[in-house]
Amino acid sequence: MPKRTDIRSVLVVGSGPIVIGQAAEFDYSGTQACRVLKAEGLRVILVNSNPATIMTDPEMADATYVEPGTPEFVEKIIARERPDALLPTMGGQTGLNTAITLHETGVLEKYGVELIGADAAAIRKGENREQFKEVVEAVRAKIGHGESARSVICRSMAEVMAGAARLGGYPVVVRPSFTMGGAGSGVAHDEEELRRIAGVALTFSPTTEVLIEESILGWKEYELELMRDRNDNVVVVCSIENLDPMGVHTGDSITVAPAMTLTDREYQIMRDIGIAVIREVGVDTGGCNIQFAVDPATGRIIVIEMNPRVSRSSALASKATGFPIAKIAARLAIGYTLDEIPNDITGQTPASFEPALDYVVVKVPRFAFEKFPGADPTLTTTMKSVGEAMAIGRNFPEALQKALRSLERKDSQFSFTRGPLDGLLDAVRRPTEGRITAVMRAVRAGASREEIVEATRIDPWFVDQIFLISEIADEVADAPALDAALLTHAKRHGFSDAQIAALRGLGEPDVRRIRHELGVRPVYKTVDTCAAEFAARTPYFYSSYDEESEVAPRDRPAVIILGSGPNRIGQGVEFDYSCVHASFALHDAGYETVMVNCNPETVSTDYDTSDRLYFEPLTLEDVLEVVHAEERAGPVAGVLVQLGGQTPLGLAQALKDGGVPVAGTPPEAIHLAEDRGAFGRVLARAGLPGTEHGTATSFPEAKAIADEVGYPILVRPSYVLGGRGMEIVYDEARLASYIGESTEIGPDRPVLVDRFLDDAIEVDVDALYDGVELYLGGVMEHIEEAGIHSGDSACVLPPMTISGEIERLRASTEAIAREIGVRGLINIQFALAGSVLYVLEANPRASRTVPFVSKATAVPLAKAAARISLGATIADLRAEGLLRPRGDGGTLPLTAPISVKEAVLPWTRFRDASGRGTDTALGPEMRSTGEVMGIDAGFGVAYAKSQNAAYGALPTKGTVFISVADRYKRAMVFLAGALADHGFTLLATEGTAGVLRRNGVEAAVVRKHRDGPGPDGEPTIVGLIHEGEVDLVVNTPYGAGGRMDGYEIRTAAVARGVPCLTTVQALAAAIQGIDALTCGEVGVRSLQEHARLLTSFGEDVLG
Amino acid sequence: MTAAVLVLEDGRVFRGRAFGAVGETFGEAVFSTGMTGYQEILTDPSYHRQVVVMTSPHVGNTGMNDEDPESGRIWVAGYVVRDPARVPSSWRSRRSLDEDLTAQGVVGISGVDTRALTRHLRERGAMRVGVFSGPAITDAAAMLGRVRAAPEMLGADLAREVSTAAPYVVPALGHPRFRVAAVDLGLKSMTPRRMAERGVEVHVLPSTATVEEVYALEPDGVFLSNGPGDPDTADLSVVHAALRRGTPLFGICFGHELLGRALGFATYKLKYGHRGINQPVQDRITRKVEITAHNHGFAVDAPLDGATATPYGRVEVSHVCLNDGVVEGLVLLDRPALSVQYHPEAAAGPHDAGHLFDHFVAMMGRR
Secondary structure (H helix, E strand, O other): OOOOOOOOEEEEEOOOOOEOOEOOHHHHHHHHHHHHHHHOOOEEEEEOOOOOOOOOOHHHOOEEEOOOOOHHHHHHHHHHHOOOEEEOOOOHHHHHHHHHHHHHOOHHHHOOOEEOOOOHHHHHHHHOHHHHHHHHHHHHHHHOOOOOOOEEEEOOHHHHHHHHHHHOOOOEEEEEOOOOOOOOOEEEOOHHHHHHHHHHHHHHOOOOOEEEEEOOOOOEEEEEEEEEOOOOOEEEEEEEEEOOOOOOOHHHOOEEEOOOOOOHHHHHHHHHHHHHHHHHHOOOOEEEEEEEEEOOOOOOEEEEEEEOOOOHHHHHHHHHHOOOHHHHHHHHHOOOOHHHOEOOOOOOOEOOOOOEOOOEEEEEEEOOHHHOOOOOOEOOOOOOOOEEEEEEEOOHHHHHHHHHHHOOOOOOOOOOOOOOOOOHHHHHHOOEOOHHHHHHHHHHOOOOHHHHHHHHOOOHHHHHHHHHHHHHHHHHHHOOOOOHHHHHHHHHOOOOHHHHHHHHOOOHHHHHHHHHHOOOOOEEEEOOOEOOOOOOOOOEEEEEOOOOOOOOOOOOOEEEEEOOOOOEOOEOHHHHHHHHHHHHHHHHOOOEEEEEEOOOOOOOOOOOOOOEEEEOOOOHHHHHHHHHHHHHHOOEEEEEOOOOOHHHHOOHHHHHHOOOOEOOOOHHHHHHHHOHHHHHHHHHHHOOOEOOEEEEOOHHHHHHHHHHHOOOEEEEEOOOOOOOOOEEEOOHHHHHHHHHHOOOOEOOEOEEEEEOOOOOEEEEEEEEEOOOOEEEEEEEEEEEEOOOOOOOOOEEEOOOOOHHHHHHHHHHHHHHHHHHOOOEEEEEEEEEEOOEEEEEEEEOOOOOOHHHHHHHHOOOHHHHHHHHHOOOOHHHHHHHOOOOOOOOOOOOOOOOOEEEEEEEOOHHHOEOOOOOEOOOOOOOOOOOOEEEEEEEOOHHHHHHHHHHHHOOOOOOOOEEEEEOOHHHHHHHHHHHHHHHHOOOEEEEOHHHHHHHHHOOOOOEEOEOHHHOOOOOOOOEHHHHHHOOOOOEEEEOOOOOOHHHOOHHHHHHHHHHOOOEEOOHHHHHHHHHHHHHHHHOOOOOOOHHHHHHHHHHHHHHHOO | OOEEEEEEOOOOEEEEEEEEEOOEEEEEEEEEOOOOOHHHHHOOHHHEOEEEEEOOOEEOOOOEOOOOOOOOOOOEOEEEOOEEOOOOOOOOOOEOHHHHHHHOOOEEEEOOOHHHHHHHHHHHOOEEEEEEEHHHOOOHHHHHHHHHHOOOOOOOOOHHHHOOOOOEEEOOOOOOOEEEEEEOOOOOOHHHHHHHOOOEEEEEEOOOOOHHHHHHOOOOEEEEOOOOOOHHHOOOHHHHHHHHHOOOEEEEOHHHHHHHHHOOOEEEEEEEEEEEEEEEEEEOOOOOEEEEEEEEEEEEEOOOOOOEEEOOEEEEEEEEEOOOOOEEEEEEOOOOEEEEOOEOOOOOOOOOOOOHHHHHHHHHHOO
């Protein structure tokens, strides 16, 4: 069936900011969908509040709305654009929920918009637990296979006991009905536990009703990715097996594709169930993901759940197989059938097939528990990882070891030392980050296969593979010498040069030299969807120590772009954005672009982003081998290390030392910016003030510096991204404990001690420098005061209060860029304290804010940076039209739109062992996972939009609770008055209320949490928040030592979804937003329209 | 560790380790892309005299069980894998793959760059191969000479080597509705089971069965099974008899090739065949695509579009492989006969095409 002719325009709903569980994979999916729909000649309208995405690039859609993805805003967009159809399946749960709301409230019908890709009834059937159970029962009736976990609803303890008996034994899961977030639920392993848990659960449930369900913890877990077209053709794109058994969220599990431990009989039954489910649910066109549990003792299959949309797993499956699920789902949604869509990779066969893999794919999660002290690191059914790395190998050990080293984390790779078994088997019983390495330690300590299987419930085949790796480690360690056969054997099982070096007591370079002398080098195989049955025309490569390489020679010079690896807090999708832009720009400029990355969630690892893709870890060894392979294939113009964040930057010097041509800013310049002493000399030469600071390797040294510069001070380890370990220290006692707690401090890892500038305004600058000319990309004024990590603070562009400083900022930026020797992008953080402009730090690389600045000013900075790195000048790029012909981001007209960036933090995800949430106070260590952008003609609306997209709408009426530290009370009085003028009822704790009243602002006193409820049951503020009596919380942390006081308040606010402002400046901005919201209708406008305004008004004013 | 060498007739050599029995073996080198179902592949008589290369690197993970074999023995002439399992893991596993290969004297090789070998076969076509391990390894020229002296697949008459020696009956499950005479040209055990599930009593006959022997059973339908070898060598008298008498006829794989030849079409050898469980086959009438199991090195040469007049009436190509346009099914418009080149019985493979057995049963019901 060919394309439908009745759809001429489609609205695509994106997933918004990156949060845990909904991350860059939706940029990948959404970008694919937009590109496909545009190529089909449809008008594409996109809404996504996340500026750090490729999909929100103006060229990906005809009208790109960087607006909140809420039903309210999407309706405004529909009213303006009048699309024929809405594609809801590309934007994760967020996009799906918005679309369903618009359907249920009649908005889609009102504007004649058709939901395509999945209909509302199908979405409900797939997502509603009860309805899905019925689906599974219907499937069983039809094909005789598939069931849900058995369960019994009980209303008394007697019924509970009888129910447990009927389920046939322990453990059982107890779930109280109608409670949120799993409160009161638990797993009972025996009758006594069941009585205890069910007793509590019965009281928790408002209906005194609990569900007793058979436990499938420890069962084998599988996923299938399916696609269906409107001619009822169904294909299974990929099977995925979780190494971690049931009980760990699949996003937090180590997963393997294809499934490794199923016979064809069992696999085909699972496939039959999957196909029957997708038909029964009624997903007419598009993809879905279905999860299964398999009893390892009997093979009984339970269908757990399905997602009727593209997902993290579908992104992984696409990368694992070369079958682009989102791209094909978009084509199916507009009427094509699978047999009408070509398989891009072979070019000659259709998409109506099931990929065959001749390799193994392993995905490992990356966590960030260190950012959330006190959070419980046990892995459960709630996803906690912030990113993932994928690796491809010709066998499981190779893929696993490559994946583990792709995590770029200390101790993520296996080490093969031998220690005592003490407690290790108990430790691996509990799933946590890095359990796989603990399993290896247990193996090394002498645990048997059976003991490991019993403790972890990991399938015996996988356990044997761990033993195999351990045995090869012994062979490497015990051999008289490293010969080619042994090295090849180890390499075929994924051992890195570093691991071999450790086993042999050698240095990594020694192993590499020996290996190269023996001619043991990887070959590169192609991901081709068909196990070599047909020729592949897409160069999507992975390394393996096999015989034959498939890298073809080429004539055009190549540029190798190093990506940013797994997403983590501080290094996320923003860096992928810059890498992708570099690839596009350099391809257009006539280079062959070669991407190296190991993050399956990203656009950069899409096989059609670059001319060649190497899905490889970003370690020195792996990158050197890719460069070697490409140098043999043809000329290499350079390797780009500046765009992927700290990961590639950290390799720059070693690559150069290895004879690799590093493009753009040289490694020595990177060192100048990163080394505190060297950078101090740079500033001195340029005549610019930095903060007073020093470098310490011990407490006495740190104390001496602190005494000299005065408290408060900012302390942090050197060479970190995202403010890891950074803290504001107010007194000597805390300084002593900070140094004491920091395990990584040593002579070659010093701690940096800076004077901390209280009350300074922080400013971020992104600029391009070509050696002659500076192009100021954008100047961002932080909304919060200095001391909050720039990644976590809100900022506004153009700056609202410091526009008089732009020429001084430009001159300082140029002086630093010149002194360092930048050729490409530089990001500088300044602090304006009084009239002194301090330079806090400079990063000669693409920063986190590059995509935001590019969208706010309609100039592709990363593209320009890539070109400059390869020798183009700013003058050339102005002439080409890539940069503005005159002026730059520092000379925006007064009519320019105002863009606000706001950070999104994962507070609700992390709980301590007792189930309490973690604190929401911001600090110098970055904790946000993503960001949103609000753009409008004025600041107030732009800020309100950013809050709406990040956390929910600002209230325009209701009750505000205010509690601030003494030093903010003066500033607060005026703002509290403004809130009262708006008609808000004010609540405050005693101290704050007193100050407000003395200043003529009425505020009711509310009890503190630590005082508990009053004698007549008067609630505390925490109680009020929990009861939904508070609409806005303003609570600042209390400086030295007192930071925990507001903990309960902020935690309650997060739990209830009440906006919580933790700085005075944020409140000031919020009041401007509330002003704007109360003044009238908030409009929406596409980036393309903003850009036209910038250009048409701009050119007259600029220059 | 015992060394092993794989020598192709064009002189290319791959080195690896012995797997299964140690010794030497010869056959036609073919590759299979299925990621599951090695036990079914090994025991499929259609692989007789073929050395099978598994493109999936890990083989043997679920061991060998007693339920999944497609015949009473392993038929492949040799087995080429990259990473054989050391420990099988499945609640149904009884023995390891290595044990079964060794016990049945099947010579294999592991540790080979199976992808390079597959690409070679794809580009050069299926060809003769020898696998030598342990003491069987001699000098390169001698091994190559032995490979080149081995018989070729083109022109090979193999059905009688794999067929049952004596007739036997697979009873219908439940009340028997129809009786089918199934000519065993290399029959897989799942095929009569699929018919039995539909109330068919299946009388399995040796490949040498005569028209008289077939019709002595008074069958409601005649079934022609899959099997190894070149269809050009087969006797077609049973096919002609069934067509002439209008007995409902169903052929699978080799059986399909025989129907094609009986209708006057030629058969030809594909460059490297179809072997896998992910092949898209389109029904030419409904346009629906099914994912199907394939194992064929030969194909029928028939015009894709329109009906062709034959002595038995008009015939159409009912199914085609979307990967390469190869004829995958034939249907007679004027008589009750149909055949498919692929495997609706699956085992291993998807069950998408299982309804073809319903068509066969329906044809018998219409008589």
